[in-house]
Amino acid sequence: MQTPLPSALAFSNIALFLDFDGTLVPIASHPDAVTLPHRQRSLLSKLQTQLKGALAVISGRRLADLERLTAPLPLTLVGCHGAQRRDSDGTRHAERLEPEAVAYLGAFLAEFTQQHPGTVFEDKTYAFTLHYRQAPQHERACRDTMTRLWHAYRDTYQLTEGKCLLELRHHTCHKGRAVQRLLDAPPFRRRIPLFIGDDRTDEDAFPVVNARGGFSVRVGEAAQSQATYRLDSIEEVLSWLEHQTRSMPP
Numbered sequence: 001m002q003t004p005l006p007s008a009l010a011f012s013n014i015a016l017f018l019d020f021d022g023t024l025v026p027i028a029s030h031p032d033a034v035t036l037p038h039r040q041r042s043l044l045s046k047l048q049t050q051l052k053g054a055l056a057v058i059s060g061r062r063l064a065d066l067e068r069l070t071a072p073l074p075l076t077l078v079g080c081h082g083a084q085r086r087d088s089d090g091t092r093h094a095e096r097l098e099p100e101a102v103a104y105l106g107a108f109l110a111e112f113t114q115q116h117p118g119t120v121f122e123d124k125t126y127a128f129t130l131h132y133r134q135a136p137q138h139e140r141a142c143r144d145t146m147t148r149l150w151h152a153y154r155d156t157y158q159l160t161e162g163k164c165l166l167e168l169r170h171h172t173c174h175k176g177r178a179v180q181r182l183l184d185a186p187p188f189r190r191r192i193p194l195f196i197g198d199d200r201t202d203e204d205a206f207p208v209v210n211a212r213g214g215f216s217v218r219v220g221e222a223a224q225s226q227a228t229y230r231l232d233s234i235e236e237v238l239s240w241l242e243h244q245t246r247s248m249p250p
């Protein structure tokens with residue numbers, strides 16, 4: 001059971017990790033329909049300065065998507081649930097992959113969406129995401145297909161569920177590992193981690209944050225969560241963070 005996040009924290013010592021969709025920006029009908037509103041952009045910019053760079057956006061989206069959405073802010077960005085990273089100085093990191101499986105899964109699922117109108121496929125190289133938000137009549141077919149593919153590739157990929165999506169993600173896609181790595185180096189090292197997220201893959205990060213004596217925060221209702229704290233909505237996330245920026249030196 002999560003308790004409400006206290007409004008007063010020693011925020012200047014925090015390493016802040018923010019999920020993107022459903023935490024910073026509202027869920028939209030299609031992945032490409034999302035933008036970063038002025039309020040969030042200005043907040044991220046202030047936090048980046050006030051936390052001396054100890055801020056990262058950690059998302060299931062591709063790194064290229066995050067770069068486009070947050071440009072020109074020089075943030076640390078983690079894409080594909082941890083498989084890709086851009087540091088605030090522009091340095092890039094990416095996990096290695098077996099190209100054969102990537103090509104096969106990409107081609108197979110692209111064909112699947114042709115046969116199931118309204119479904120959306122994102123080929124993120126490290127993760128293959130099938131959305132049925134706009135075609136709920138195809139949810140069963142999406143589940144069956146992704147389950148079959150997972151049985152064939154379970155040594156390398158795991159099957160997870162998100163908000164109206166099913167995803168085969170490579171074992172290197174793991175937000176907990178991403179947080180661990182960031183905390184081992186400046187500017188995050190020796191700070192207290194605070195992770196805010198709303199989804200299944202954010203759960204991978206919560207035990208890492210808890211083990212480091214940090215603050216794990218789940219956004220919205222969750223039947224089961226390892227988060228210690230709760231914020232009820234995106235509006236609460238933004239207001240809470242804005243309150244912290246007002247309590248720190250500019």
Ligand SMILES: O=P(O)(O)OC[C@H]1O[C@H](O[C@H]2O[C@H](CO)[C@@H](O)[C@H](O)[C@H]2O)[C@H](O)[C@@H](O)[C@@H]1O
Pocket residue numbers: 019020021022023026027028029030031032034058059060061062122129131133162163164165199201
């Ligand atoms: O880790 P996150 O930043 O929360 O990313 C999770 C997934 O977000 C996106 O899908 C979700 O948002 C879409 C746009 O609002 C929505 O249409 C979809 O139904 C949601 O599941 C993104 O498209 C995925 O690649 C991310 O894995």
